Amino acid sequence: MTCHNCGGKLEKVITDLPFKVRSDSIVVIRNLPVLQCCNCSQYLIEDPVVARVDSILEKIDKTAELEVLSYAV
């Protein structure tokens, strides 16, 4: 798999990423497995991971302005 931005090699990394769920609400998901380009800062989240993130975001308390969750349960 290569980077769609620069064609560089994508490597699997574990990182923390913020997701905006509303205009005033952000969820940080920790220990998220993503594919990151070793040439530029572009990253790609695989479909099964996106699906899981979606289900995590559905379950959170949407009244909180900032929530920090772990991807691995």
Ligand SMILES: [Zn+2]
């Ligand atoms: Zn790249």
